[in-house]
Amino acid sequence: MSARIPLVGKPIERIEDRKLLLGRGSFADDIHRDGMLHAAILRSSVGHGLIRHIDVSAARALEGVHAVFSAEEIGRPVPRIPVRLFPNDGMDPFRQPVIADGKVRFVGEPIAIVIADTPAIAEDALELIEVDIEVFPAVTSIAAAVAGPALLFESHGSNRIFGYEIRRDELADIFETAAYTRRERLYVHRHTGITMETRGVVAEWNAADGYMRCWGAVKVPFANRKILAGMLDLPEDKVEMIEGNAGGSFGVRGEFFPEDFLIPFAARKLGRPVKWIEDRREHLLAITHARDVECDIAIACDGDGHILGIRADMRMNIGAYFRTSTTIAPRNVGQFVPGPYRVPAYSADVAVIASNKSPSGTYRGPGRFEADFFRERMLDLAADDLGIDRVEFRRRNLLTEAELPKPFPAITPNPVVTELDSGAYEHVLDLCLAKANWADKQHLQGKLVDGRYHGLAVCCFVEGGAAGPRESARMVLEDDGTISLYVGSSAVGQGVETILTQIAADAMELPLDAIRVFHGSTTYVKEGWGSYHSRSTVMGGNAVLLAAAEIKSQMLAAGAGLLQCSGQEVSYENGRVIAQHGGSVGLKELAGKDIAFEATFHNSKHTYTYGSHVAHVAVDAETGHIEIVDYVAIEDAGRIINPLTLHGQAVGSIVQGLGGALLEHFVYDEDGQMLSGSLADYLVPLATDFPNIRTSSIELRPSPNHPLGAKGAGEGGTIPVGGLLANAVAAALRDFHVQPTELPLSPDRIWRLVQDAPAQSGA
Amino acid sequence: MKMPQFDYACPSSLEEAIQLLSDNEGAKVLSGGQSLLPLLAFRMAQPTLLVDIQKLAGMDRIEISADGLRVGARVRWCQIEDDKRLATAHPLFQFMINHVAHYQIRNRGTVGGSLAHADPSAEMPGVARVCDCDIVAVGNAGERVIKAADFFVAALETSLQEDEIITEVRFPPWPSGRRWAFHEFARRRGDFAIAGVAVFFDIGSDGVIADAHVGVIGAGDTPIRLDAVEQLLNGQRLDEELIGRARHLASETVDPQSDIHAAGDYRKSLVGTLTARGLRDAASSGAVK
Numbered sequence A: 001m002s003a004r005i006p007l008v009g010k011p012i013e014r015i016e017d018r019k020l021l022l023g024r025g026s027f028a029d030d031i032h033r034d035g036m037l038h039a040a041i042l043r044s045s046v047g048h049g050l051i052r053h054i055d056v057s058a059a060r061a062l063e064g065v066h067a068v069f070s071a072e073e074i075g076r077p078v079p080r081i082p083v084r085l086f087p088n089d090g091m092d093p094f095r096q097p098v099i100a101d102g103k104v105r106f107v108g109e110p111i112a113i114v115i116a117d118t119p120a121i122a123e124d125a126l127e128l129i130e131v132d133i134e135v136f137p138a139v140t141s142i143a144a145a146v147a148g149p150a151l152l153f154e155s156h157g158s159n160r161i162f163g164y165e166i167r168r169d170e171l172a173d174i175f176e177t178a179a180y181t182r183r184e185r186l187y188v189h190r191h192t193g194i195t196m197e198t199r200g201v202v203a204e205w206n207a208a209d210g211y212m213r214c215w216g217a218v219k220v221p222f223a224n225r226k227i228l229a230g231m232l233d234l235p236e237d238k239v240e241m242i243e244g245n246a247g248g249s250f251g252v253r254g255e256f257f258p259e260d261f262l263i264p265f266a267a268r269k270l271g272r273p274v275k276w277i278e279d280r281r282e283h284l285l286a287i288t289h290a291r292d293v294e295c296d297i298a299i300a301c302d303g304d305g306h307i308l309g310i311r312a313d314m315r316m317n318i319g320a321y322f323r324t325s326t327t328i329a330p331r332n333v334g335q336f337v338p339g340p341y342r343v344p345a346y347s348a349d350v351a352v353i354a355s356n357k358s359p360s361g362t363y364r365g366p367g368r369f370e371a372d373f374f375r376e377r378m379l380d381l382a383a384d385d386l387g388i389d390r391v392e393f394r395r396r397n398l399l400t401e402a403e404l405p406k407p408f409p410a411i412t413p414n415p416v417v418t419e420l421d422s423g424a425y426e427h428v429l430d431l432c433l434a435k436a437n438w439a440d441k442q443h444l445q446g447k448l449v450d451g452r453y454h455g456l457a458v459c460c461f462v463e464g465g466a467a468g469p470r471e472s473a474r475m476v477l478e479d480d481g482t483i484s485l486y487v488g489s490s491a492v493g494q495g496v497e498t499i500l501t502q503i504a505a506d507a508m509e510l511p512l513d514a515i516r517v518f519h520g521s522t523t524y525v526k527e528g529w530g531s532y533h534s535r536s537t538v539m540g541g542n543a544v545l546l547a548a549a550e551i552k553s554q555m556l557a558a559g560a561g562l563l564q565c566s567g568q569e570v571s572y573e574n575g576r577v578i579a580q581h582g583g584s585v586g587l588k589e590l591a592g593k594d595i596a597f598e599a600t601f602h603n604s605k606h607t608y609t610y611g612s613h614v615a616h617v618a619v620d621a622e623t624g625h626i627e628i629v630d631y632v633a634i635e636d637a638g639r640i641i642n643p644l645t646l647h648g649q650a651v652g653s654i655v656q657g658l659g660g661a662l663l664e665h666f667v668y669d670e671d672g673q674m675l676s677g678s679l680a681d682y683l684v685p686l687a688t689d690f691p692n693i694r695t696s697s698i699e700l701r702p703s704p705n706h707p708l709g710a711k712g713a714g715e716g717g718t719i720p721v722g723g724l725l726a727n728a729v730a731a732a733l734r735d736f737h738v739q740p741t742e743l744p745l746s747p748d749r750i751w752r753l754v755q756d757a758p759a760q761s762g763a
Numbered sequence B: 001m002k003m004p005q006f007d008y009a010c011p012s013s014l015e016e017a018i019q020l021l022s023d024n025e026g027a028k029v030l031s032g033g034q035s036l037l038p039l040l041a042f043r044m045a046q047p048t049l050l051v052d053i054q055k056l057a058g059m060d061r062i063e064i065s066a067d068g069l070r071v072g073a074r075v076r077w078c079q080i081e082d083d084k085r086l087a088t089a090h091p092l093f094q095f096m097i098n099h100v101a102h103y104q105i106r107n108r109g110t111v112g113g114s115l116a117h118a119d120p121s122a123e124m125p126g127v128a129r130v131c132d133c134d135i136v137a138v139g140n141a142g143e144r145v146i147k148a149a150d151f152f153v154a155a156l157e158t159s160l161q162e163d164e165i166i167t168e169v170r171f172p173p174w175p176s177g178r179r180w181a182f183h184e185f186a187r188r189r190g191d192f193a194i195a196g197v198a199v200f201f202d203i204g205s206d207g208v209i210a211d212a213h214v215g216v217i218g219a220g221d222t223p224i225r226l227d228a229v230e231q232l233l234n235g236q237r238l239d240e241e242l243i244g245r246a247r248h249l250a251s252e253t254v255d256p257q258s259d260i261h262a263a264g265d266y267r268k269s270l271v272g273t274l275t276a277r278g279l280r281d282a283a284s285s286g287a288v289k
């Protein structure tokens, strides 16, 4: 037999795509069950108030309506959504009830649910529900929330509902004695991930077996099963979450939302399957939002541009409630400000602020997009002030390999120890500069060409991945000699099926089509963790390696029996067990031998992909329009399993970052009404908007923390974009002394910065 | 976002369609559906009956003669984009319509629908206004020819009667050699304009501007004409000094509203910027463009 060429590392086209392109995917709305009813949700049209009375009688009386439920029917105390990640008792009073009971705290909060024969009838019935709400003053901006007097949780006495302290070493008197210091107030606006497929739940109750089955699960089916089982008072093994195809997650979709309780509740109550498909307006109003953080930041350097310390005082506006993943961004924004740089002393206080907006949580690069905006802005400002070239300034402060691993600043409460694992930070910076023709383009900085000012900027970033604690994979040798691979990882469109197939095929020395992956559903493995924190390749991939090693030894034992020799006299090669005496058996012959194993990979160490981005922009100072002339990104993701899927992740991630930096913005008015409640007003990048993106991934420093060596990827592209774009615009408009301190870089904002600029260009 | 209940009719004659509209209070015409159907999905419109006009004969043609253009109300954006004759017969019209929306929407959206919808940022109302078009509508009382200047009343409001159906829009002839330009600024390609400025004029044998037209979309509650700027330009030679004054005047003349995409003062400035760019562009266009 010829030597097998490994599949890991090859640009293999996504296994998922054929089925999807042929229209054979199965998304939440593709599920149809006999006797199925449809739900619609009445949502608060008031940002802040007290429900005095709900009259559902007219809605109930409408033909085709089966039931209307509000807090009354759901039963008190109304279940409240738990904090999944880094929960803390201090958050308990601020958790979201699955349906408003008494107070409403944001526009979009569920008040009642209608179950009817069709979605349209259910919506007709919503219009017949009369809700009497006593309207309270709302707070939406951070300043208003901090100032009060309107309080979301009166008994707490303040809209500051939680806080984190992040420290590295002592700042002591650094800011009093440093040769150079600068402080700024910076802000990253509210936006989030817009998934192509909106959320959806189909629930079916089997009364005889006391069994609840839910479709539409994605991202974290096992965690959601646990939450739902608790709320429905069912054992976990009586709740099943089925993951079909998913039109995106981006960290946003797949967390536990009110509807993840309301729909199963209705299905059980009525004894009929119930479907709910979120519409786009609901998605914009009530999906997890993100960012929305203000930072007073100060940097201290010595006269040569070495950073001595950074101090940050941040306020993150998380909206109305803590939900499952709300803790991540305020933690990350505090911990990631130093990034790949040597910041010897660091101190950050992050205040978690409640306001009358949709609750926030994880979105691609949570807290890191914001932290990188704060840091990279300050680096360019400091470099300019000190008269040091912006690249040189970064070189002086990037961590060297000798300084790695490097622990992150410590965070309390809920401390977690993590460290930057490995990387050649400056080397990748150089590769990126070379690819972007940085040196040759310097003469363009600030130059007016054909009516537009050109500017370039460069940033360095790190991306965290591989969240523990465990992930599972089960391999089963089937009768036909193929291997079924059941994984706890979730497919959210990132190509995890392909990746895990490649890893499994190599581990088993088999072709791709000998492996079939089943993912995400809660019946496949005993325990699964899902897809977040760029973890599926690392955690799921290592679990596959463990399972493969075990079933190979099972095959050897079984093969030795069939070949009538001892375990020492057989070896495994390309799907065959071969005996020293020359005989061999293939997988088909081994199939009857109950060969199967479920492995669990444990890991508490994170991986840190890192890299650099360069943006070249042209700014029309009269209209405020920013064109991306060129965008170059390089990241080192450790071991690359599939360059094609990684490339797709990188490009998509950058485009999403550009959307956040330039276009996407949830705007609320003072009363808590959302003004960007449709895709005509909430602007996501279109396929043709950013054609000039060049990204590449390299394998320089595999993660030393686990056998596969891969590092989490997929979020890195987004992380540096905000800071990078703002710096590029500042470079372009340097003659105007324009320094953006807020995102998004909308045309109106850029124009205003030019108008208000302290000095006009010489022209 | 499911539509409320409504009845649907698809008559095959104009008379029948008009009758349906006048017999059913709250009935609405359905053309390409690209504005009306989203309004239904958002339940911002609740018509009792939709009268689909797709079977009405003779409303989907562009006729070109010495008297100008006659564009049927059912003509879709993609037809205008693809019509090679328009490159000379009316380049401004074609160029402006190319800014409307995206491919899929251009395959359905229609001239009559856009006029009747009367979005102040839309290109079709803008081109009708700047070109002094006549809008032809037929109702129970017979045919009416409405000047564009009298047609647009306010945002999403026209002088059409409930039972009137737009059948066509008439453009005055477009002389060859006319100077023209259209500059639009939108957040993304295909979005409704934050502002757009269309200019055209002729240059007489004496080298001065004649018959200047300056129209603006997105900066008022209807498409507007900048009469003052037109007067400033007429009889003058186009040079940078004049462009500067026109720019200033254009900006001063408009009084746009603020929304989440752009504040009023930004839009004001933008109208000046686009006017200046349009004039420069038009000056160099001539017969060649």
Ligand SMILES: Cc1cc2nc3c(=O)[nH]c(=O)nc-3n(C[C@H](O)[C@H](O)[C@H](O)COP(=O)(O)OP(=O)(O)OC[C@H]3O[C@@H](n4cnc5c(N)ncnc54)[C@H](O)[C@@H]3O)c2cc1C
Pocket (backbone or CB within 6 Å): B028, B029, B030, B031, B032, B033, B034, B035, B036, B037, B038, B053, B073, B099, B100, B101, B102, B105, B108, B109, B110, B111, B112, B113, B114, B116, B117, B121, B122, B123, B124, B160, B164, B165, B166, B167, B190, B191, B192, B193
């Ligand atoms: C995503 C998106 C982007 C868009 N971007 C733009 C853009 O950039 N610029 C732009 O101009 N438009 C834009 N549009 C709107 C689009 O051009 C519409 O097609 C157009 O405004 C309406 O034309 P319609 O044929 O679809 O009309 P319909 O939606 O069918 O009807 C619109 C209104 O006109 C009435 N009506 C229709 N025909 C007649 C008639 N013959 N007589 C009397 N009343 C009539 C209807 O009753 C209704 O009130 C966009 C639409 C979408 C969905």
